Amino acid sequence: MAIVKVLGMETEFGIIIRGSADPNPIAASSTLINAYVAELSRRVAWDFEDESPGRDARGFAREGSMPPEVETHLVNAVLTNGARYYVDHAHPEYSTPECSNVYEVIRYDKAGELILADSIQAASRALPPGQSLVVLKNNSDGKGNSYGTHENYLMDRSVPFSRIVSHVMPHFVSRQIFTGAGKVGSEAPSTGRDPIEFQITQRADFFEEEVGLETTLKRPIVNTRDEPHCDAHKYRRLHVIVGDANMSEVANFLKMGTTALVLSMIEDDWFARANRDFSMQSPVAAMRRVSYDLSLSEPLEMADGRTMTALEMQWEHLDLAKKYSEVVGLDAVGGEDIGQDILRRWEQTLGALESDPMSLAQQLDWVAKYRLIGAYRDRHGLSWQDHKLAAMDLQYHDINPARSLFARLGMERMLDSDEVRRSVSEPPETTRAYFRGKCLQRWASAIAAANWDSVVFDLGGDPLRRVPMMEPLRGTRAHVEELLGSVSSPAELLERLGS
Amino acid sequence: MAEREQIKKSAPARTEETGVEEVPTSNKKGEELKAELDDLLDEIDEVLEENAEEFVRSYVQKGGQ
Numbered sequence: 271m272a273i274v275k276v277l278g279m280e281t282e283f284g285i286i287i288r289g290s291a292d293p294n295p296i297a298a299s300s301t302l303i304n305a306y307v308a309e310l311s312r313r314v315a316w317d318f319e320d321e322s323p324g325r326d327a328r329g330f331a332r333e334g335s336m337p338p339e340v341e342t343h344l345v346n347a348v349l350t351n352g353a354r355y356y357v358d359h360a361h362p363e364y365s366t367p368e369c370s371n372v373y374e375v376i377r378y379d380k381a382g383e384l385i386l387a388d389s390i391q392a393a394s395r396a397l398p399p400g401q402s403l404v405v406l407k408n409n410s411d412g413k414g415n416s417y418g419t420h421e422n423y424l425m426d427r428s429v430p431f432s433r434i435v436s437h438v439m440p441h442f443v444s445r446q447i448f449t450g451a452g453k454v455g456s457e458a459p460s461t462g463r464d465p466i467e468f469q470i471t472q473r474a475d476f477f478e479e480e481v482g483l484e485t486t487l488k489r490p491i492v493n494t495r496d497e498p499h500c501d502a503h504k505y506r507r508l509h510v511i512v513g514d515a516n517m518s519e520v521a522n523f524l525k526m527g528t529t530a531l532v533l534s535m536i537e538d539d540w541f542a543r544a545n546r547d548f549s550m551q552s553p554v555a556a557m558r559r560v561s562y563d564l565s566l567s568e569p570l571e572m573a574d575g576r577t578m579t580a581l582e583m584q585w586e587h588l589d590l591a592k593k594y595s596e597v598v599g600l601d602a603v604g605g606e607d608i609g610q611d612i613l614r615r616w617e618q619t620l621g622a623l624e625s626d627p628m629s630l631a632q633q634l635d636w637v638a639k640y641r642l643i644g645a646y647r648d649r650h651g652l653s654w655q656d657h658k659l660a661a662m663d664l665q666y667h668d669i670n671p672a673r674s675l676f677a678r679l680g681m682e683r684m685l686d687s688d689e690v691r692r693s694v695s696e697p698p699e700t701t702r703a704y705f706r707g708k709c710l711q712r713w714a715s716a717i718a719a720a721n722w723d724s725v726v727f728d729l730g731g732d733p734l735r736r737v738p739m740m741e742p743l744r745g746t747r748a749h750v751e752e753l754l755g756s757v758s759s760p761a762e763l764l765e766r767l768g769s
Numbered sequence: 770m771a772e773r774e775q776i777k778k779s780a781p782a783r784t785e786e787t788g789v790e791e792v793p794t795s796n797k798k799g800e801e802l803k804a805e806l807d808d809l810l811d812e813i814d815e816v817l818e819e820n821a822e823e824f825v826r827s828y829v830q831k832g833g834q
Contacts, residue, residue, distance in 0.1 A: 282833055282834060284828070284830045285830075286827060286828055293827065295830065295831075295832075358834070359832035359833060359834070360830070360831060360832040360833070361830070361832070361833055409833075410830075411828050411829055411830040412825065412828070413829060415829065415830045415831050415833060416833055417830055417832075417833020417834060418833060418834040420834070485834040486832075486833070486834050511834065629799075631802065632802070641806070642806070642809070645806055645810055646810055646813065649810055657821040657822040657825050658817070658821045660821070660825045661817065661818045661821035661824050661825050662817065664824070664825070664828060665816075665817065665818060672816070673816060675813070675816070678809055678813070678816070679809070680805065
């Protein structure tokens with residue numbers, strides 16, 4: 271049986287300082303995050319002991335490939351909602367806490383936008399007059415530089431990695447038709463076709479390999495980083511780098527929900543059991559062909575000689591998922607109710623994409639952006655190369671609600687605003703993030719460091735005391751609320767835990 | 770080489786089977802949406818970047834994953 275898909279998302283945000291002669295993005299990112307954490311009671315440092323981003327899921331050590339860097343000298347904080355907020359390379363990055371279902375993970379992703387917006391306000395008080403920060407939740411600067419939005423899915427270690435690769439790749443290529451955040455123009459080398467005016471995704475231009483460890487160059491569709499942040503004998507964390515950052519809650523829901531479901535099916539070997547295989551002849555080229563095809567009619571060559579469009583591939587995936595739900599059930603994606611919500615929304619979306627994609631202007635980012643920018647272009651008689659349209663593309667993703675074009679479009683909500691605001695400071699209740707967040711809320715001054723799989727206490731005098739959290743679904747509210755309520759100090763907590 | 774086969778779109782049949790509405794859950798009608806978009810376009814210049822060219826030129830993001 272597929273294990274519960276514990277979910278997380280990491281977003282690198284774009285950032286610039288306006289009004290500065292030296293728009294140093296690292297300094298800007300540090301200013302932003304420092305200003306936010308300075309307003310919190312105390313900053314807790316991240317503990318790097320268990321970080322090994324160079325480990326490869328295919329079972330061999332890296333050789334000749336560049337290990338991702340870990341920059342320990344930059345700002346790094348753990349928040350009371352269980353999230354991590356830090357400077358990664360030259361970007362502010364927010365990683366959601368571990369979540370146990372799709373609604374939860376998109377809520378914490380949206381809470382991240384509020385944290386960034388609060389940070390901009392805090393930073394505005396620290397910056398010299400005339401300077402301000404612009405922060406964008408997108409994935410491209412329009413000049414050939416991309417930055418990632420990564421998805422994480424907990425998987426059973428016993429599932430062969432080659433099976434994951436085979437069956438998730440066609441989903442990654444074809445899901446773009448609803449996950450895409452839209453982009454004016456193209457940043458890929460010449461395509462040998464007419465200039466691309468507008469495409470479905472931000473990221474498709476940047477993928478050059480099918481499978482690999484890299485994340486900053488020669489990006490692969492399936493990333494092999496093998497760093498589970500939990501019991502590595504039992505679990506794998508599939509690190510997905512191929513997606514776009516979504517402003518739309520519906521698109522984000524579909525991206526995380528359908529992928530969690532497809533990965534559960536792979537764990538239960540559902541594709542083989544149903545005798546279905548959507549392996550493609552050229553998945554790397556197909557990434558762009560799907561992204562460039564606003565008519566959703568591009569025929570893609572399958573390995574067995576058939577051709578299918580991305581939309582047809584998605585219909586087939588949905589069909590398989592429905593049968594899976596009937597035979598195996600939906601426990602792995604949060605239970606029957608949530609699973610059926612995913613299936614229903616998936617079907618509605620494919621139906622609308624088939625009959626009239628523009629009818630999804632309140633649901634999908636790429637449709638909303640295309641419709642808005644297209645209408646502006648028509649009204650003012652502009653060419654697709656006009657700077658105004660490129661600026662609108664960027665401004666769609668602006669984190670500042672006063673500037674965000676997304677915020678003006680009245681897109682469909684799936685989340686409750688009050689719950690999103692609460693999620694800025696309160697952890698999820700159904701994963702180990704609950705223990706991490708609650709400890710930080712009560713005893714931040716006694717916590718020397720925290721990371722995904724441990725909290726390290728400094729009680730003064732004694733050696734540091736590490737509480738390991740190797741099980742993502744332990745340390746939940748149900749597990750530890752009573753314990754936390756019954757102790758009055760971290761020393762007492764550690765004594766009760768026997769650490 | 771296997772013979773190429775074009776898979777037929779099976780969506781309408783599937784939709785009939787389940788009786789699931791194809792329309793997205795949004796209850797706004799096309800005309801209402803168009804009117805809203807027109808209103809937005811009327812006022813959007815107030816929030817758009819004043820110097821679009823300079824903003825686009827200065828927005829450079831290196832070192833991302």
